[in-house]
Amino acid sequence: MVLAKSTRMYLIIFIGTVLIYLLLHCVPTYLPPSDNKNTEPPPLYIITPTYRRPEQLAELTRLGQTLKHVKNLLWLVIEDAYDWHPLVTHILDRIGVPYVYLLAPMPEQYRKGYIPRGVSNRNRGLEYLRANATEGVFYFADDDNTYDISLFEEMRYIQKVGMWPVGLVTSTGVSSPIIRNGKLDGYYDGWIGGRKYPIDMAGFAVSVKFLHERPNAKVPFKTSFEETLFLESLEPLERSDIEYLADECTDILVWHTQSVKNGPAKPFNETLHNDTNLKYLEMLLVRKS
Numbered sequence: 001m002v003l004a005k006s007t008r009m010y011l012i013i014f015i016g017t018v019l020i021y022l023l024l025h026c027v028p029t030y031l032p033p034s035d036n037k038n039t040e041p042p043p044l045y046i047i048t049p050t051y052r053r054p055e056q057l058a059e060l061t062r063l064g065q066t067l068k069h070v071k072n073l074l075w076l077v078i079e080d081a082y083d084w085h086p087l088v089t090h091i092l093d094r095i096g097v098p099y100v101y102l103l104a105p106m107p108e109q110y111r112k113g114y115i116p117r118g119v120s121n122r123n124r125g126l127e128y129l130r131a132n133a134t135e136g137v138f139y140f141a142d143d144d145n146t147y148d149i150s151l152f153e154e155m156r157y158i159q160k161v162g163m164w165p166v167g168l169v170t171s172t173g174v175s176s177p178i179i180r181n182g183k184l185d186g187y188y189d190g191w192i193g194g195r196k197y198p199i200d201m202a203g204f205a206v207s208v209k210f211l212h213e214r215p216n217a218k219v220p221f222k223t224s225f226e227e228t229l230f231l232e233s234l235e236p237l238e239r240s241d242i243e244y245l246a247d248e249c250t251d252i253l254v255w256h257t258q259s260v261k262n263g264p265a266k267p268f269n270e271t272l273h274n275d276t277n278l279k280y281l282e283m284l285l286v287r288k289s
């Protein structure tokens, strides 16, 4: 009787141990394999227009190093040019952010007066999304702004359109939706200019699904009216469709920094320096011809 009791006890301990072992080692393999995928945040598409100028590689480096901190992102770098520039590819490869490098030359008739820079680039980005993206959010991120990475984490969950303040824009020092009692009550910007949506290009993002529902939406070749006319092309756009990010527009997460315009660098003296490192640095600069 005593023996049988202790045998039973050993049996219970043995079975218990086996059960705990199975629980620890085998159960995790029964988790659905798609679990990782479910925890992946919605994709972000960052559309960056660029063009050849002395600051180009510097600006792309700065923005790229910021984007490196953001998960599940595709960087659409779109150059106003007829040919791919090997140095741009070189810089993008080195930064290591997943990217697509596309070309979108501006039609010649717009290259005079107030040049609507970046328009053909942004429309090329929209074309890419229409063909290749189904979910997530896109954002027109110029290469000369300064971005807090928390902005990207906030914007990826936008359902339709999201807006937020942009610092260092016009004489008001900031361009922002005005929020009164939790509701939109106009826009604050040093230049309203009769625009329905007087906001900066860096001050909004749009969901890819919403773009798909508006097949005619595009950025127009009209200098200073690109933002408002693009948003108008997304209509119908109800006020209740718009989300106000950056803590209901009480914080600034992007700044329109703009770097000083540099003139082309003067050429180096070949006789003196042809056999030195300077000939490699020369290739990274935009030179006076």
Ligand SMILES: *[C@@H]1O[C@H](CO)[C@@H](O)[C@H](O)[C@H]1NC(C)=O
Binding pocket: 100, 127, 128, 129, 131, 132
């Ligand atoms: C869609 O993506 C493919 C593969 O990256 C690319 O070759 C193609 O040009 C894209 N389509 C558009 C319209 O940009």
Ligand SMILES: *[C@@H]1O[C@H](CO)[C@@H](O)[C@H](O)[C@H]1NC(C)=O
Binding pocket: 269, 270, 271, 272
């Ligand atoms: C380059 O340097 C050489 C040697 O000092 C000088 O003779 C020549 O004038 C310089 N060329 C130019 C274009 O400055």
Ligand SMILES: *[C@@H]1O[C@H](CO)[C@@H](O)[C@H](O)[C@H]1NC(C)=O
Binding pocket: 270, 271, 274
């Ligand atoms: C310097 O090098 C370039 C290319 O290698 C060559 O075309 C040029 O003639 C050289 N100039 C001199 C002064 O040696």
